Amino acid sequence: MDKRRENLSSLINDDLLSQCIHCGLCLSVCPTYVTTNLERSSPRGRLRLIKEYADDKNKLGNIFEDEMDFCLGCRACETACPAGVKYDVLHNETKYLLSKDKKVNLKKILIKFFLNKILANPSNLKLYSRILRTYQQSWFRKMLHSSNILKNISSKLFLIDELTPQISKISSDEIIDEITLPISKHIHNVTFHVGCIMNVGFAEINLDTIEVLKKSSCKITTPKNQYCCGALHAHNGELKKAKELAKNNIDLFRNYEYEYLIANSAGCGTFMKEYYELLKDDKDYLKSAEIFSSKIRDISEFIYDNDIKFNSGKFNDSVTYHDACHLVHGQGIFEQPRQIINDICDKNFREMHNSTFCCGSAGIYNILRQNDSQIFLDQKMQNIIKTNADVVITGNPGCIMQLRYGVKKNNLNLKVKHTVSFINEQKGI
Ligand code: SF4
Numbered sequence: 110m111d112k113r114r115e116n117l118s119s120l121i122n123d124d125l126l127s128q129c130i131h132c133g134l135c136l137s138v139c140p141t142y143v144t145t146n147l148e149r150s151s152p153r154g155r156l157r158l159i160k161e162y163a164d165d166k167n168k169l170g171n172i173f174e175d176e177m178d179f180c181l182g183c184r185a186c187e188t189a190c191p192a193g194v195k196y197d198v199l200h201n202e203t204k205y206l207l208s209k210d211k212k213v214n215l216k217k218i219l220i221k222f223f224l225n226k227i228l229a230n231p232s233n234l235k236l237y238s239r240i241l242r243t244y245q246q247s248w249f250r251k252m253l254h255s256s257n258i259l260k261n262i263s264s265k266l267f268l269i270d271e272l273t274p275q276i277s278k279i280s281s282d283e284i285i286d287e288i289t290l291p292i293s294k295h296i297h298n299v300t301f302h303v304g305c306i307m308n309v310g311f312a313e314i315n316l317d318t319i320e321v322l323k324k325s326s327c328k329i330t331t332p333k334n335q336y337c338c339g340a341l342h343a344h345n346g347e348l349k350k351a352k353e354l355a356k357n358n359i360d361l362f363r364n365y366e367y368e369y370l371i372a373n374s375a376g377c378g379t380f381m382k383e384y385y386e387l388l389k390d391d392k393d394y395l396k397s398a399e400i401f402s403s404k405i406r407d408i409s410e411f412i413y414d415n416d417i418k419f420n421s422g423k424f425n426d427s428v429t430y431h432d433a434c435h436l437v438h439g440q441g442i443f444e445q446p447r448q449i450i451n452d453i454c455d456k457n458f459r460e461m462h463n464s465t466f467c468c469g470s471a472g473i474y475n476i477l478r479q480n481d482s483q484i485f486l487d488q489k490m491q492n493i494i495k496t497n498a499d500v501v502i503t504g505n506p507g508c509i510m511q512l513r514y515g516v517k518k519n520n521l522n523l524k525v526k527h528t529v530s531f532i533n534e535q536k537g538i
Pocket residue numbers: 138139140141142150151152155179180181182183184185186187196
């Protein structure tokens with residue numbers, strides 16, 4: 110039996126694939142199915158394709174690989190599935206097998222380089238971020254944009270440039286002390302994961318998180334020399350590197366005593382909550398992975414669970430909320446951010462249609478599948494526009510980048526904020 114068949118068989122035998130009862134409840138929540146109406150672009154259809162691929166790789170040609178790449182990895186199907194199909198595990202494993210099968214090409218080399226040599230290496234990430242910041246601040250970039258040269262050379266490069274976050278002047282781990290004490294009484298001992306992109310591209314959100322935790326009676330330990338969580342690696346076929354990063358994080362945080370490890374990025378939080386699944390076959394790490402995962406809390410979950418209140422008094426702006434897929438579908442966090450936002454803005458909260466549908470960001474999907482990503486972004490922006498809100502709040506850096514681009518594209522006067530920045534901005538908190 111070849112290796113691929115062996116791996117996929119173990120998944121089927123694990124009842125992951127065979128759990129699907131073909132009920133179709135996942136179809137109406139799957140953005141790729143809703144957009145195409147094609148069975149093969151549905152969760153149920155993709156499960157069937159995985160089975161067929163396991164039986165005969167050559168039968169499906171490029172369709173299989175394309176469908177696996179077309180899937181956003183949003184996990185809306187998992188929320189809807191009454192049979193508990195762990196679609197994400199199957200998707201990640203399949204992408205891993207495909208990445209080993211694929212012939213080497215420039216796109217694959219660039220993705221590997223970005224994931225393994227930049228994101229996975231904190232000093233390289235800082236070096237490349239500084240270079241990127243220099244470019245972002247330069248006259249050269251202004252000239253490329255004002256003259257439309259970049260757009261004319263390559264609309265793909267232009268979009269990547271537009272989507273890239275403004276790199277922070279100083280990364281957050283260089284500002285945040287290893288130990289931060291609470292403003293008033295000390296109730297909770299927490300640690301904080303600074304993330305990779307959050308650390309260099311959204312330092313201000315990390316600083317807002319520390320401020321909010323300080324006001325929430327937390328002593329915060331922020332270990333130096335942290336690692337990327339590995340989520341983007343797992344979702345893009347680099348499962349081995351994802352496991353290596355998971356072990357690095359477990360080894361680092363086990364040196365500290367804490368009740369909760371706070372994450373402010375939905376994607377990182379979800380992935381770290383599932384390290385025990387990622388490392389289930391690793392006898393040396395399984396126990397510590399379970400302990401590590403059990404302590405992860407999204408910042409909105411921590412605030413809600415501990416009944417921490419942030420009433421702001423007068424609030425005039427109207428607010429809507431976009432559910433990051435990995436917060437709502439990955440972690441089941443729906444009510445918590447809404448409750449926090451409602452406490453602050455009173456009657457000015459406006460629910461949007463299909464708030465739990467993916468915005469098309471989906472890790473690096475918006476870079477790799479730009480046309481598809483823009484379709485999902487356009488649908489999301491239409492739903493946001495209909496709320497007539499002044500502010501859209503969300504809990505994931507990828508969504509923030511994507512929605513900010515959507516605001517620019519549609520020439521809107523709309524602010525896009527992370528939940529924790531929204532809290533920290535309120536006066537009197
Ligand atoms: S992860 Fe999202 S896009 Fe992929 S099959 Fe599930 S619902 Fe559809």
